[in-house]
Amino acid sequence: MLYRIIDADDLPSLIRAFMDSYELVAPVKHGPGYIFDVIDDPSDVVLDYPTTIASPKKYFLPSEETLFKFDVASNDVVDFEIDIKPRVLFGVHPCDLNAIERLDAVFLDSRYGDPYYRARREATLIVGVGCMPTQNCFCHRVDADEAPRGYDLFLQDLGxxxxxxxxxxxxxxxxxxxxxxxxxxxxxRALFAAATHRRTAAFDGSIPNVQDIAMLMDTYHSDPFWAEFGSRCLNCTACAAVCPTCMCFDIKDILSPDAKTGERVRVWDSCNSPHFARVAGGHNFRADERGRVRHRMYHKLNGFKVKHGSMLCVGCGRCVNACKVNINPIEVFKFFDEKTRSSAVLSKEANDAE
Structure with a gap:
C-alpha cells in the first residue's frame, strides 16, 4: 500500500481525469438526501455527505436485468449481451466498501460465480472516502468502520x-x-491521526457494544422477543431495498404478447416478503412476520459469518432510516445487551448466595 498527499484544489482535476476514460458515479444531492448517480460536472460531486439513501450496489447488481432471451417455437436461447461501461465509483464510504466485499464473496468467490456481476465488477474502479458517522451509523459495532482493502484509491480529508x-x-x-x-x-500523519480520532469519537455511544453477537443469535433464537419484534413488520421490504448487502433475487420468464418469444429476468427480492419462502404446493416455510424478521437478522448477524468469516450487516444505518416501525439490528443489539446484563446480575447474585 502506498500513501501520498494531494492538495484539496487538485480534487476536481482528479475527477475530470477519471471522467476522460470512465463513466463516473459519485454522491450528489437529491432532494432532502444524497444518492449515487452518473456525473457530468465535477462540481456536482459531494464528498462530505452523510449516508446516501441507497447504496451503490445497483451498479453491480441491478434491481432488474435480462439474463437471456429465448424463442419458444425453436427452443433457442440467446445470451443477453450487457453493455459494460468502464466505470469509477467515486466517494464510497467504508461501510459500502465492506458491503461490496461481502457481495464479492457471494458472486465472485463462490463455487458458481455470477458472470453478470463479474463483468460489471471487473470494469469498475472504486475510490473510497473517509466519513463522519450519522446518528444511526453503527459500522463500528460490526467491524465495518474501516476498509483495509476493496478500493483502488481511498481519500481522507485533512482540511x-x-x-x-x-x-x-x-x-x-x-x-x-x-x-x-x-x-x-x-x-x-498527525492530521490523519486526528481525523481518525474525531471520527471514532463521533459515533453514538448509546448503541451497545455487544460481544459474540453470532453466538447470542443462537442462544436467544426462541426468545419471545422475536414474536413482538416481528409483529411490527409491515412487509414493505424497504429494508432490503436500501440495504447494501441484501442479495436475494427472483427469476421471472416474461413472454411477449404473442407468447412466441420471451426473456428471463432477474429482479431483486427480499426474505421479508411474504411469498419468499413459499414453495410448490403452496407451503410457506416462513409464513409469519416473526419467522421472516428473525431469519433476516440471523443471516445478517450469524449465518453469513459462519460461512464467510464476517457479518453480512455493515452498520450503514440505512435500514434504521427506512423502517417505519423500528426494526433494525440496533434494536437486536439492545435486546442482547439487556439479556447479557440480566444474566450477569443473576450470576453475581447466585455467586453471592454461595
Missing amino acids: DRYWVSISSVAAAEILEESTHLREATDED
Whole structure:
C-alpha cells in the first residue's frame, strides 16, 4: 500500500481525469438526501455527505436485468449481451466498501460465480472516502468502520489536503497524471491521526457494544422477543431495498404478447416478503412476520459469518432510516445487551448466595 498527499484544489482535476476514460458515479444531492448517480460536472460531486439513501450496489447488481432471451417455437436461447461501461465509483464510504466485499464473496468467490456481476465488477474502479458517522451509523459495532482493502484509491480529508491510500496501478497512474503528489510529512500523519480520532469519537455511544453477537443469535433464537419484534413488520421490504448487502433475487420468464418469444429476468427480492419462502404446493416455510424478521437478522448477524468469516450487516444505518416501525439490528443489539446484563446480575447474585 502506498500513501501520498494531494492538495484539496487538485480534487476536481482528479475527477475530470477519471471522467476522460470512465463513466463516473459519485454522491450528489437529491432532494432532502444524497444518492449515487452518473456525473457530468465535477462540481456536482459531494464528498462530505452523510449516508446516501441507497447504496451503490445497483451498479453491480441491478434491481432488474435480462439474463437471456429465448424463442419458444425453436427452443433457442440467446445470451443477453450487457453493455459494460468502464466505470469509477467515486466517494464510497467504508461501510459500502465492506458491503461490496461481502457481495464479492457471494458472486465472485463462490463455487458458481455470477458472470453478470463479474463483468460489471471487473470494469469498475472504486475510490473510497473517509466519513463522519450519522446518528444511526453503527459500522463500528460490526467491524465495518474501516476498509483495509476493496478500493483502488481511498481519500481522507485533512482540511486543505487529502491523504491518499493507493492500491491499484490503474488508479495510481491517473492520480499521478492529474494531481501534484507528494510524500506524507509528520504534520500530515498527525492530521490523519486526528481525523481518525474525531471520527471514532463521533459515533453514538448509546448503541451497545455487544460481544459474540453470532453466538447470542443462537442462544436467544426462541426468545419471545422475536414474536413482538416481528409483529411490527409491515412487509414493505424497504429494508432490503436500501440495504447494501441484501442479495436475494427472483427469476421471472416474461413472454411477449404473442407468447412466441420471451426473456428471463432477474429482479431483486427480499426474505421479508411474504411469498419468499413459499414453495410448490403452496407451503410457506416462513409464513409469519416473526419467522421472516428473525431469519433476516440471523443471516445478517450469524449465518453469513459462519460461512464467510464476517457479518453480512455493515452498520450503514440505512435500514434504521427506512423502517417505519423500528426494526433494525440496533434494536437486536439492545435486546442482547439487556439479556447479557440480566444474566450477569443473576450470576453475581447466585455467586453471592454461595
